[in-house]
Amino acid sequence: MVKNERYKEQLVDVIQNFNEEQMESLLYYADVLNRAARNENGYHGIILREFIKPVYRVIDSRTVEARMPVRWELNNIQGVLHGGTLATFIDISMGRSLRLLYPGKYTSQLTVGLDIHYLGTGKGKEIYANIELLQCGRSVCVLECKIFNEENKLVTVATGTFKIRNAVLNETQKS
Incomplete structure (x- = not known):
């Protein structure tokens, strides 16, 4: 759990200077990863398809x-x-x-x-x-x-x- 908290802190630091376009992309990709982790779209391999x-x-x-x-x-x-x-x-x-x-x-x-x-x-x-x-x-x-x-x-x-x-x-x- 400590490692996970460190990742969250690093993400917060990184996105401090993101512009609107970067934030939109980050939210889109985070949603793709979240859905894939919950396996909403079925089999593995969908992440690349969802990215494009x-x-x-x-x-x-x-x-x-x-x-x-x-x-x-x-x-x-x-x-x-x-x-x-x-x-x-x-x-x-x-x-x-x-x-x-x-x-x-x-x-x-x-x-x-x-x-x-x-x-x-x-x-x-x-x-x-x-x-x-x-x-x-x-x-x-x-x-x-x-x-x-x-x-x-x-x-x-x-x-x-x-x-x-x-x-x-x-x-x-x-x-």
């Missing part, structure tokens, strides 16, 4: 749109969205797209390959991705993800290969 806060919409049987707010703390030293953040968004969004396109049809998935080409900068208040299922067999699915900035300029193009386990896919969904 993507929102999804199924477009059709092979396409999903994902959106992500661009928060200042996710930017690199040049003031644009960090490439690692983009890679995380791509990986999480492709995996989530499989879950949305095949609800309840398999037990788990694992990224086995991710190829990303950075073509522009992720700047503005939001980026969006169009994720398309290119092919899905009994145990492997391949998707393509194109990310655009607010000006509708292409930021990245990526392909991802996912191993799926215990799949029961509808023949009309497979290609």
Whole structure:
């Protein structure tokens, strides 16, 4: 308990000089950590997803749109969205797209390959991705993800290969 009190004192000292933007981020991340500790969102691994806060919409049987707010703390030293953040968004969004396109049809998935080409900068208040299922067999699915900035300029193009386990896919969904 003594160590915990020391951490609290250190946090109070650190936030004394925070501006409004920093305080908002701290409260947001503290809420994510608190919910994860209480396990409100299910399995482990949700913390990273919650930090980037993507929102999804199924477009059709092979396409999903994902959106992500661009928060200042996710930017690199040049003031644009960090490439690692983009890679995380791509990986999480492709995996989530499989879950949305095949609800309840398999037990788990694992990224086995991710190829990303950075073509522009992720700047503005939001980026969006169009994720398309290119092919899905009994145990492997391949998707393509194109990310655009607010000006509708292409930021990245990526392909991802996912191993799926215990799949029961509808023949009309497979290609």
